[in-house]
Amino acid sequence: MSKYGVMVMGPAGAGKSTFCASLVTHLQLNRRSAFYVNLDPAAEHFEHQPDLDIRDLISLEDVMDELKLGPNGGLIYCFEFLMENLDFLTEALDSLTEEYLIIFDMPGQIELYTHIPILPTLVKFLTQPGALDIRLCAAYLLEATFVVDRAKYFAGTLSAMSAMIMLEVPHFNILSKMDLIKDQMRKKDFKRFITPDAGLLEDDPADKSRKKAGVTVDVYSADPQDSEAVMSGTSFKKLNLAVAGLIESFSMVNYLKLDCTNEDSVQAILSYIDDVIQYHEAQEPKELQDEEFEEEEG
Numbered sequence: 001m002s003k004y005g006v007m008v009m010g011p012a013g014a015g016k017s018t019f020c021a022s023l024v025t026h027l028q029l030n031r032r033s034a035f036y037v038n039l040d041p042a043a044e045h046f047e048h049q050p051d052l053d054i055r056d057l058i059s060l061e062d063v064m065d066e067l068k069l070g071p072n073g074g075l076i077y078c079f080e081f082l083m084e085n086l087d088f089l090t091e092a093l094d095s096l097t098e099e100y101l102i103i104f105d106m107p108g109q110i111e112l113y114t115h116i117p118i119l120p121t122l123v124k125f126l127t128q129p130g131a132l133d134i135r136l137c138a139a140y141l142l143e144a145t146f147v148v149d150r151a152k153y154f155a156g157t158l159s160a161m162s163a164m165i166m167l168e169v170p171h172f173n174i175l176s177k178m179d180l181i182k183d184q185m186r187k188k189d190f191k192r193f194i195t196p197d198a199g200l201l202e203d204d205p206a207d208k209s210r211k212k213a214g215v216t217v218d219v220y221s222a223d224p225q226d227s228e229a230v231m232s233g234t235s236f237k238k239l240n241l242a243v244a245g246l247i248e249s250f251s252m253v254n255y256l257k258l259d260c261t262n263e264d265s266v267q268a269i270l271s272y273i274d275d276v277i278q279y280h281e282a283q284e285p286k287e288l289q290d291e292e293f294e295e296e297e298g
């Protein structure tokens, strides 16, 4: 029997845990079963208590204390430890039926999604046919406010693309915290950021204001400590153009929009998840309980 799940990923503070909490609340309101797995060993506060918590296996604080590691090295150690103790996942997830949506809340350390091969191994384990066999998709969150700074937007998009290439599961990208941007930018202007293209760099407002002020610096002659000078340099612009061109040539990244304060927005993302993992196709038609039937009639 297949199981269904979504792995919520993205850089630190992108809104992953908030999205997971909104998703759990939304599923509960719609009488659907959620199984919330926290895989962030440094997480502290939860709106919904996790059904399975990596901190019951290993805590980042203990690792940092006992092994004298920093937060990033500690996190990698925690994941290596998890990989050596995969029974921790199997025991909890194996008995779940196909009704459940398993939600994996991931940590925000970017190295996990870019150059360390732990996540591909974990995803292979979770999706392996004949074993846990989870039909898994990945949701990569990036803060919508990144669009204000084009360089940041393309750097974030590059990390999303890197995660996409590394994990062999259906993947979609989300611009989160849309409520923070909707008063600052018209819908029409925001539309351009849904599909990243290099043209966005041509009318970078930051660039225009630098030009107006007559700032044109070559990065090689700029003081490397002076980040403002480096970022206004022609070489920095070239680098951004190359990154944007690379993203455009792969043509893989598109964004959905998410505002966790809006129920319809959470529903729209849930529908997308359901579609890519084909959740509904596996569901048995449910009979309404008597009380539920009366409620619906009423």
Ligand SMILES: Nc1nc2c(ncn2[C@@H]2O[C@H](COP(=O)(O)OP(=O)(O)OP(=O)(O)O)[C@@H](O)[C@H]2O)c(=O)[nH]1
Pocket (backbone or CB within 6 Å): 010, 011, 012, 013, 014, 015, 016, 017, 018, 019, 040, 106, 107, 108, 109, 176, 177, 178, 179, 180, 258, 259, 260, 261
């Ligand atoms: N306005 C607004 N704030 C949000 C939204 N989602 C998250 N936040 C805020 O952003 C901050 C970070 O949110 P988290 O959900 O903890 O982000 P995270 O990606 O889980 O962070 P890490 O686990 O530390 O990587 C919190 O202060 C949230 O309240 C949103 O949709 N709108």
Ligand SMILES: [Mg+2]
Pocket (backbone or CB within 6 Å): 016, 017, 018, 040, 043, 105, 106, 107
């Ligand atoms: Mg979190």
